[in-house]
Amino acid sequence: MNTNIIEIADLVKRYEMGHEEVFALRNVSLTLGKNEYVAIMGPSGSGKSTLMNMLGCLDTPTSGTYFFNGANVSEMDDDDLAAIRNKEIGFVFQTFNLLPRATALQNVELPLVYAGLKSEERRKRAIEAITRVGLADRMDHRPNELSGGQRQRVAIARALVTAPSIILADEPTGNLDSKTGQDIMRLFGDLWRGGNTVILVTHEEDVARHAHRIIRLRDGLIESDEINPNATSV
Amino acid sequence: MPRLSEVQESFRIAVTSLRVNLMRSILTTAGVVVGVVLVVLMGWTIGGLDAVWEKTISIIGKDMIYIDKWNWAGGGNWRMMEARKDITLEQAEALSMRMESAEETIPITRKWGGSVSVGNTSLRCSIMGTTTAYGSTSAGTTEEGRFFNEVEEREAEKVVVVGYNIKKNLFPDESPIGKYLKIAGVPYRIVGVVEKRGFLFMDFIDNQVFIPLYAFRSSFGFFDRSFSVGLKAGSERMLDIVRDEAVGHMRSIRNVPPADPDDFSINEMKAFDQQAKNIRLGIWVVGMGLTILAFIVGSIGIMNIMYVSVTERTKEIGIRKAIGARRSSILSQFLIESAMLCVAGALIAFPIAQVIVGSAQYLAVHVFEQDWASVVSPLVPFDLLGIAVGVSILVGLLAGLFPAIKASGLDPVEALRSE
Numbered sequence: 047m048n049t050n051i052i053e054i055a056d057l058v059k060r061y062e063m064g065h066e067e068v069f070a071l072r073n074v075s076l077t078l079g080k081n082e083y084v085a086i087m088g089p090s091g092s093g094k095s096t097l098m099n100m101l102g103c104l105d106t107p108t109s110g111t112y113f114f115n116g117a118n119v120s121e122m123d124d125d126d127l128a129a130i131r132n133k134e135i136g137f138v139f140q141t142f143n144l145l146p147r148a149t150a151l152q153n154v155e156l157p158l159v160y161a162g163l164k165s166e167e168r169r170k171r172a173i174e175a176i177t178r179v180g181l182a183d184r185m186d187h188r189p190n191e192l193s194g195g196q197r198q199r200v201a202i203a204r205a206l207v208t209a210p211s212i213i214l215a216d217e218p219t220g221n222l223d224s225k226t227g228q229d230i231m232r233l234f235g236d237l238w239r240g241g242n243t244v245i246l247v248t249h250e251e252d253v254a255r256h257a258h259r260i261i262r263l264r265d266g267l268i269e270s271d272e273i274n275p276n277a278t279s280v
Numbered sequence: 281m282p283r284l285s286e287v288q289e290s291f292r293i294a295v296t297s298l299r300v301n302l303m304r305s306i307l308t309t310a311g312v313v314v315g316v317v318l319v320v321l322m323g324w325t326i327g328g329l330d331a332v333w334e335k336t337i338s339i340i341g342k343d344m345i346y347i348d349k350w351n352w353a354g355g356g357n358w359r360m361m362e363a364r365k366d367i368t369l370e371q372a373e374a375l376s377m378r379m380e381s382a383e384e385t386i387p388i389t390r391k392w393g394g395s396v397s398v399g400n401t402s403l404r405c406s407i408m409g410t411t412t413a414y415g416s417t418s419a420g421t422t423e424e425g426r427f428f429n430e431v432e433e434r435e436a437e438k439v440v441v442v443g444y445n446i447k448k449n450l451f452p453d454e455s456p457i458g459k460y461l462k463i464a465g466v467p468y469r470i471v472g473v474v475e476k477r478g479f480l481f482m483d484f485i486d487n488q489v490f491i492p493l494y495a496f497r498s499s500f501g502f503f504d505r506s507f508s509v510g511l512k513a514g515s516e517r518m519l520d521i522v523r524d525e526a527v528g529h530m531r532s533i534r535n536v537p538p539a540d541p542d543d544f545s546i547n548e549m550k551a552f553d554q555q556a557k558n559i560r561l562g563i564w565v566v567g568m569g570l571t572i573l574a575f576i577v578g579s580i581g582i583m584n585i586m587y588v589s590v591t592e593r594t595k596e597i598g599i600r601k602a603i604g605a606r607r608s609s610i611l612s613q614f615l616i617e618s619a620m621l622c623v624a625g626a627l628i629a630f631p632i633a634q635v636i637v638g639s640a641q642y643l644a645v646h647v648f649e650q651d652w653a654s655v656v657s658p659l660v661p662f663d664l665l666g667i668a669v670g671v672s673i674l675v676g677l678l679a680g681l682f683p684a685i686k687a688s689g690l691d692p693v694e695a696l697r698s699e
Contacts, residue, residue, distance in 0.1 A: 104602060104692045125606045132604020143599045143696070147296050160604040162283035204603065 051211050051243060052078040052101065057110035059096050059266075070096035071107070072266035078212075078245070083238045083277070085246040085254035088263035095216075097263065098247045102135055102214050103127045115211060132160050136205025140217035142197040144189040150200045151176060151185040157208045175207040176200070179233060195226035202233060212243045219253055231256050235278075282612040286605075294617040297589070298624060308585040309625030311578020312675060315571050316629035316668045317636070322567030323664045324637050326560055328656035333556045335655045337549040341418040342516050344549065345523055346388075347375070347530060348508035351545040352552075364543050366506035369493075371533050375509055378529045381522045384413040386510035387493065391500050396442075396489055397462045398450045405446055405487040407463060409496025410510075415441070415472075417512050420490065425457040425472030428492055432471075436494035440468040444476040445486035463491065464499045508547075519548065575671070578625070579679035586618050586683035597687055598695025611688040618680025622672035629668065634660045 059071040071093045078084060088094040099105040100112060103119055106127070112119040114130060122130070137143075144153045154172040163171075176185050179199040189197050198218060205213050215234065219227030235256060238244050246257055254260050258277045262269040282290070298305045346352070349364050372387035379385045387410065394407040414420040415427025420441070428439045440461065447456050460467040468491060477485040491499075513522040523546055530536075536543055590597070597610055605613075637660050644653035 099693050102602070104696075125608075128601065128604050128606040128609075131602060137602050139696075143595075143602070145596060145599065147300065156289075156600070157603045159285045159289045160283075160600075160606070160609055162285050164285065165288070168285070208604075 049080045050077045051080055051115055052076065053111075053113040054100075055111045057097075057100060057112060058108045059093075059100065059105070060108040069266050071100070074110075074263075074266070074268055076261070076268070076271070078243070080211075081238070081241055081243055082259060083234075083244045083246075083257045084259045084261060085248060085257035085274075086261050086263065087248060087251075087254050088269075089249060091265075092263040093266040094247055094249075094263050096266075098214065098216055098245075101212075101245065102137060103130045128160075132157055133208055134211040136202075136208065136210040136213040138198070138201050138205050138213065138215035138218045140220040142189070142194075142201045142221070144197055144200055144204075146189055149186050149188055150181060150192065150203075153189070153200055154185075154203045154207050157204060161208060171207055172203075175203040178206065179203045193226075194222050195229055198222060198226075198230050199233070202230075202237075206237070206242075212245055213237060214245050214247070216247045217249070217253075218246065219250070220248075227253075282606075282608045286609045287612060287616070290609075290613040290616040291620075293613055294620040297617055298620060304585065305621060305624065306628070308581050309578070309621055309628060311574055311581045312622050312625030312672055313578075313629040313632065315574035315578050315675070316626045316672060317633045318567060318571040318574055319668050319671065320629070320633035320660055320664050321636065322563060322571065323667070324633075324657075324660055325563055325567070327661060328653075329556070329560065329563070331655045331657070337552065338418075341512075342549055343513045343519065344417060344419070345382075345511040345513060345519065345526065346508050346547040347511065347526060348545050348547050349506045352547040361545070365534070366504070367508065367534075367544060369502055369507055371530075372507045372509045374533045375526065375529050378533075379511065379522075379525060381513075381518065381525050382511040383514040384416055384510070384512040386411055386413045386417070386512070388414070388508050388510055389493070389496060389502070389505050390508075391496075394463070396440075396446065396450070398459075401450060403446060403449055403487075405443070405489055406484075407496070407500070408488055408490045409493045409500075410490055411493055413512075414490060414510065417510065419474075419477060419485070421475050422472040423475040424455060425470070427472055427490070433492040433494070436492055436498060438466060438468045438495055439471045439492065441472040441474060441490040442470055443474050443486040443488040446489060447473045461489075463489070466499055468495075523548075575675050578622075579675050582618055582621055582676060582679035583683060585621075586614060586680050587686070589617070590614065590683045590687040593687075594690065594695050594698040597690050598692050598698065601690070601692035602696060607688040610690075611684045614684035614687050615677055615680045618684070619673045619676035622676030622679070623669055626665075626668045626672040630660065630665060 054074060054076040057071055057074040058069065061068045061070060074097065086094050086097060096105070100107055103114070107120055110120065114134065119127070119130065145156070151172055154176050155168045158168040158171060173182070173185065176182060179202050181196060181199050181203065184192060184196060189200070192200065219230055222230060231253065234244050246253060248254050255274065255276065256278050258274055259272070260274050261271045347367070349367055350361055369387060376385040376387065389409045391407040393404065395402050395404050397403070412428055412430050412433045415422070420427055422441065427441055432439050440463065442456065450456070450461065451459065456470045456473060459470050461470060462468070511522050511526055513519050527542060527546065530544055531542065534543055600610065638658050641653055641656055641658040644650045
């Protein structure tokens with residue numbers, strides 16, 4: 047029985063910039079198991095954003111294979127990718143990326159809209175998720191009526207609401223002060239302890255040290271892939 | 281296909297977007313508003329004309345056939361008709377003797393450009409000499425008094441039945457019955473007033489007076505005068521039978537050789553239908569041209585604003601795609617928004633059209649005192665609302681198509697990166 051969620055082999059991503067070829071990822075192979083807590087690190091230009099887009103099924107590789115829960119993502123069309131993103135991946139972004147005109151609850155409901163759930167069922171699940179991140183009393187607020195930390199909690203609730211296979215967080219504390227950042231990292235720790243698989247993409251050591259496994263990228267290659275014995279979220 | 285939940289979401293987004301950009305939305309729909317107003321005005325005008333026309337022709341009598349030297353509708357060759365021999369009273373009377381299918385056979389002769397006078401006031405009108413049977417047709421129905429009777433007809437008494445306009449102009453505030461007016465210097469006693477007949481371009485019908493045939497002869501003579509014969513079929517169903525019979529008799533009475541065409545014309549109200557159709561078609565062509573133009577301008581405006589909207593909301597599209605919106609979800613979102621803009625335009629246009637239509641009708645009836653306008657509805661017909669909304673939805677979908685395709689095809693990575 048294979049419990050790997052993600053299996054990547056010889057992944058290459060090449061961009062054409064004018065008539066110059068740029069390799070964002072040269073050759074990356076990687077497996078991620080269930081309930082892992084991983085940080086992907088690297089300086090800008092290392093290819094970590096590209097790798098995140100691949101892992102998040104937002105982009106497809108130039109060559110190589112990507113299996114997600116046994117399904118070959120590298121051969122999927124746009125709608126299949128959209129379905130995988132909807133059901134299997136919960137995104138948390140640095141800039142929160144909430145819809146400004148929708149309430150917190152509506153933002154959390156949104157993935158369920160695209161999953162085709164009925165309104166009552168959506169509401170029920172969204173309230174559960176928003177309660178889990180401690181914002182039950184703020185769910186009728188719009189993003190501009192919430193603090194940065196609260197917005198990121200709404201975003202996390204949105205990521206959780208479909209019960210995805212992985213939570214993919216891109217610099218989740220990058221726009222927050224350090225105190226609020228710590229609160230958010232504590233929340234990710236709670237999610238991991240609750241059985242979720244968490245992938246952090248970051249360039250901050252402080253953030254990465256919460257993870258149990260740290261993968262470092264440089265120039266489109268994996269530089270190191272190590273267990274973090276001092277993980278703070280244990 | 282987008283899911284039901286997505287369609288609901290699209291409507292929610294569209295409403296929010298319209299509300300947030302209210303002024304911009306209203307301005308954007310201006311072209312559609314004009315288009316819908318034009319569609320409605322055109323529909324209303326054609327409907328009104330039809331009503332006026334129907335009224336006119338039913339008043340004059342749909343069941344009447346007139347045999348005449350001339351073709352009323354102006355068809356045929358004028359010189360050819362000019363060269364025809366006059367229809368004499370003897371021929372009219374012979375036809376009258378032979379006709380079996382018609383309820384009435386009525387000889388009629390006219391003096392065009394005559395005049396009648398009361399005291400020093402005189403009025404131009406046409407004078408018709410006819411028989412008492414004319415009073416049984418819908419064109420001879422009196423609203424006051426009566427048509428002249430058989431005794432008066434036989435004795436060639438100087439009695440007259442006047443048209444509505446004659447009464448209105450010469451005896452505006454009193455009943456003319458029993459009063460006298462002069463025709464060709466001879467006093468005639470008024471016995472009846474014919475109901476208002478003419479509507480719109482058929483107004484001349486009310487400028488007529490009717491006198492007994494032989495009274496007509498003593499005033500104007502029958503020399504060089506062509507008669508026409510009115511045949512009352514009794515119902516529209518009988519028209520074909522009466523027409524066929526009359527043509528047969530007339531050809532024999534006038535000795536038309538078998539191979540020759542008729543040397544007389546058959547006139548029916550139906551003949552005017554073609555003219556009505558042409559007017560209708562004219563309004564329709566002009567109206568459609570303007571409408572299509574307005575909708576083209578309108579849809580360019582909508583398309584433009586939808587492109588702006590897609591650009592403004594690139595980030596939003598990226599977010600939606602990241603959390604699972606498919607191409608069709610985004611496509612339907614923008615199509616619905618665009619269609620809704622247009623429907624909003626139609627809903628703005630309707631009260632405007634109603635105000636225009638209502639005031640036009642009110643002005644025509646009450647200020648310009650056009651009686652014909654009273655048969656035109658002051659309300660925009662309800663089925664036009666449906667058509668206008670339907671057309672707007674179509675225009676919205678077409679105008680929104682390319683912006684929506686652009687939005688749905690955005691790369692989520694790029695879209696998320698935009699600010």
